[in-house]
Amino acid sequence: MSASVLFDVPGPRARTRNALLTVASVILVGAVLYGLYSGFDAKGQWRAQIWQPFLEWETWEFYIFPGLLGTLRAAAVASVLALVFGAVFGLARLSDHRWIRIPAGVVVEVFRAIPLLLLIFFIFYLAPALGGPGDYTFMAVVVGLMLYNGSVLAEVVRAGVLSVPKGQSEAAYAVGMRKNQVMRLVLLPQAVTAMMPAIVSQLVVLLKDTALGYIIAYVDLLNTGFKILPARFFGSLIPAAIVIGIIYVALNMALSFLATWLERRSRRSRKTSAAPIAPPGAPAVGAGAGTGPVGGGVAAGHGME
């Protein structure tokens, strides 16, 4: 373990104490795990027949993969739209014209403050009134995700552009570039590198939030796990929940690792003069002052919303 701000390098007495603590915590963790195992066992949740369906290809082909596709489709469409929304409103907030800057600021602040589920409900009920009868579940999820995450990304874009040192734009103006050229050729290319980790972290949040579609009965992975599979294979709600839980965690962790990797790369990068900006909602770690992650694990945090 690397040097830690909390603990000295242990001496003989501390080593004995740590060994005792280790034994005690092994027993504690073991007891918790056994408690879970026997709790499941008492309710017959380890019976082979309720786990059996997940070993068969048909279950995956006809139920889980279509559900996963629903989740990924919503996430992909919403990501693209949110990125566009974020870029437009983020840059609008940086505009020199007050009549662009202020309305953009209001839109971003309001959509960031609205609980996402309420937004999705509202769109879901508003859409038939505007567009006639039809299935609006997909649209409600995607538009809700776009408005919310787009607003968060707008803040990321703004922070990214502002994180480029002032000398860069001053130099660009000095060589005679126009406002639009400074933004397009100098600020944005550097800002994008700095923003990448925060953007990917926000996309993890977006992917997680597609699960809200479950509440308005959009057929996604969560719906497959909690409604469709248990209805088809009686009694296998818990196995289904565990399987789809693992899929969600694996997907999001893969994206989180990508964010961590991007952050490390952009910290090293000499293509940008801007330091990588923190993901929204994460505490600002003093640049270079930190002691490295205490306790290890995935370093790039992402917000919970």
Add this chain to the structure above:
Amino acid sequence: MEDLIRYAPDLALGFLENIKLSIVGAITSLILGTILVAMRVSPTPVLRVAGTFYVNVVRNTPLTLVLAFSALGLSDQLGLVFSSEPRTNSFWIVAMGLSAYTAAFVCEALRAGINTVPLGQAEAARAIGLTFTQSLRMIILPQAFRAVVAPLGSVMIAMIKNTTVAVAGGFAADSAANMKEAFDQVGASIPIFLGIVVAFMAVTLPIGWFTGRLARRLAVAR
């Protein structure tokens, strides 16, 4: 506008449930999160691994899944019951799921706070002869705590907004559920929607403003 006035009592009662969930969630998630961060930074590898595992799994799971699993899995299938009255039971099920979920984010905020303390501070504390508890109490934790105020504020704001997902945990008495019910009867009504949004903003904006101000006042100049 009449719609909002007609449904205002229902919506207000629902919003009260959101507030109650938020208060219970804030208290339990702060306690749980502190325990988790103590595990994650402890010198015992087993506890570190267990804490890291919990945080990484929960953080990467959608809240909707956590709540649906708490209600349909833990409560219905495994027989975890807090109360024989279904409404009270689902309230506590949701409060439990919400706290378990939020605790992971509280833990991460606290851990990042510890990471903002430069190593030199601990080294200097040891060099002037402070003991382990002294350096923790007088040097490290005060600095870590100050760095954590604003992020904890955002975690709490996110949690308050997340109380609307209570429907997924079978608790259909909060403002989101009541809003849906009103929409079922009168169709999408902009005043009703704006009314609830303003109510949420009236709670979250002051928290953001207050924690932001506190964080700036407490900030450690380095």
